[in-house]
Amino acid sequence: MSGFLKEFFEPRGVALVGATRTPGFGYGIPLMLKGQGWGERLYLVNPSATELHGMKVYPRVADVPDPVDLAVVIVGAAAVPGALNEIGARGIRSVVIESAGFAEAGDEGRALQEKALAVAREHGIRVIGPNCVGVVNTKNRFTTVEIIEEALQPGNVGIIAQSGVFGNVLLDGLHERGLHVAKAVTLGNRMDVNECDVLDYLRHDPDTRVIMMYLEGAADGRRLIETLGRVTRDKPVLVLKSGRTGAGRAAAASHTGSMSGEDALYDAAFAQSGAIRAQSLEELLGFARVFATQPLPAGPRLGVVTSSGSLGALAADAAVSAGLELPALSAATAQKMREGAPGWMNVKNPLDVGPSGLYQKAVAAMLQDPAVDMVLAVAIIPFAVVRQFKPFGLTPKTWFGDLASIRALAPHKPFALCAVGHSEFIADMASLSGPSIPLFTSPEPAARALAALWKHQRR
């Protein structure tokens, strides 16, 4: 039902209406696309130019050669309805409108948006936008927005963002957290295509494993619940929902009454439909990291191994509050751990091994314990010790083992690592754990992310 979106992500040819020599989207996007190998399939349109970045500029959309599936519109808002008319006449049925100055800009803009929509409907055109930055498809390196090279590394994350800038926020920072995008869409004013269309499309996209969505409000509440209910049976959908209008109301009224009421409705809708709601941007990113790299757990039973009792306790608190259980270790695991353990070590869950040297053994045993569905390893060692022993060849691997290999003992169980303290220590732990293990730098977010896996799986 949303197969029509294929033309947005995999156009055979693209008309860019509003290419221009002045700095901005009309200058930068052609350069970006040319750099990604799209020069031959990109047709720039501007009645008052003939050449840009060494590419021919066509005076009218009608002049653009075949094949062309998609138009990207960057002209001033007032010129958009006319451009849509030309685009429709040329037989193009997919359009990204990046121009701003529509419904978000008041009554006049709202009228203009309705006019544009009428033109689009007349021609059977499907529109993403206006007031957005369109799409990114890392697989074919197609993008209707200037993004950094690093963000084009193909991955398994699907992004749906209502706001263009927010899309950029994610695209700029994800790769540094080990997350890579499959497809991203910014929706803007949603005059036609909305989050439901994209959710259904990403549901069938083989490259997308987890969907991150930022919403300021549902375009159609009932349809969103239905769509989420369908999509979350196949793929996890992580939602960050702000109350843009709610906060505006709150700002005016200096009270939160209506906002929390509305927010509770969203909470219920997400819970009912199986979407996982993140409470903050950081939490959204943390959730995405475990869904992008970890299997789903068979049950809610978390094993915690730690070299700090305090951090283990904080992790346990967060895990239990988020719906996980901390089971007792199975008799065999407990027996195994008691052998060779110093007298002060309490063999329980969380398993605080302190400076016993048993960290590796404990993580392996916990991962292999049939009483445990997933494992959180908390690693901390005073950095004065790390620094002191580094010259003697002792590294975090000495203290904590080859975590990537140990983790492979139970590839079917989710595993996360939490390393706290000095940035150099955390960087060492990141190399040690590698890309298959999500690394958190404090215990609570790690525990909540693992809980999100179970929340999705339980459904």
Place this chain on the structure above:
Amino acid sequence: MSGFLKEFFEPRGVALVGATRTPGFGYGIPLMLKGQGWGERLYLVNPSATELHGMKVYPRVADVPDPVDLAVVIVGAAAVPGALNEIGARGIRSVVIESAGFAEAGDEGRALQEKALAVAREHGIRVIGPNCVGVVNTKNRFTTVEIIEEALQPGNVGIIAQSGVFGNVLLDGLHERGLHVAKAVTLGNRMDVNECDVLDYLRHDPDTRVIMMYLEGAADGRRLIETLGRVTRDKPVLVLKSGRTGAGRAAAASHTGSMSGEDALYDAAFAQSGAIRAQSLEELLGFARVFATQPLPAGPRLGVVTSSGSLGALAADAAVSAGLELPALSAATAQKMREGAPGWMNVKNPLDVGPSGLYQKAVAAMLQDPAVDMVLAVAIIPFAVVRQFKPFGLTPKTWFGDLASIRALAPHKPFALCAVGHSEFIADMASLSGPSIPLFTSPEPAARALAALWKHQRR
């Protein structure tokens, strides 16, 4: 009433009982203290050694010369009561016991701890520990634990941590967040000195501006409420409380009932006594950063300036949920902002200036608006743009202004900055804002930290 703690932080001389050549505390702490200039005031004790790190080793505590105010005990648990007897006989009245193997290690250890306490009482000795790493005083570079050089930079944060490792966690990471310690204490098993003694001491410590406390349980609930009620009238106390025992119970029972009950009591106690409870380690650190650098607000009215509507909305949501208000701008400020603003810009709070170029003006106007008690500036610009314009000399300062100077327009109002996205952009923003402005990398924690300032001030 807790003036006796002075000897722990400013001893004229220190006896270290259990200095040894084998790796560990007994080897490392003497080296650490010597490196910090304490060699002349440090008296190592070990009956079976004569020299360590070029320092004389005394066979018995009785041999240690005057003046000596403090003993640090690192011998095996079983030898501690005997050591306390020697220490008491030598006239030393302040002792840090770092040795483990007491109440935390079961019934036998508990009996040993009671025995040690009896000896201490007999001699009128005050004890920090056992099972701790003692104290740090950055002003005189005195420390009973090996910590990294960076952690000894003097600052205005007081730390009370029940667990030794947790103290290290903080000491390893704080300087990277612009936080610097005045005094730190790890309490361990609290056989004598507890968090209340230290709270009262730090209350009167002129170097301590904000107190961070990590607790696993109150030593004496009623006294803690009384003490906090007294201390928080003078200084903010930020508390992170884990339910170590609660999590243990929860682990066994796989249910959270009793734990949440207990936790609710702590919540109420902290609220009643004016302490600010952090919900996570990250939140504790975020709170500390605003308290360490910002003035207290005159009221709950937050002004938000942003270059991203989405992030502004997320900040507003978090602020209002945490008890702040987002007032309408005063007429004069609104008028000032409307002049020269593009048509698409909505002059309201949050004030989303988008790419208008009015960011600096907006932050200045917001800071000077009498309707606003504190300001959160959210800065984001797609990193592709930053990278593209850098060769032309355009930097974050071009887009966002000299924030350190702008902030100085209203030094009496709390100010925080949130920069989101690429690490290089965040690093640029950190240099731009400088040490007087706390920089957050996502909007919700920034808003909640400002709300914590108001929560304390309201009291």
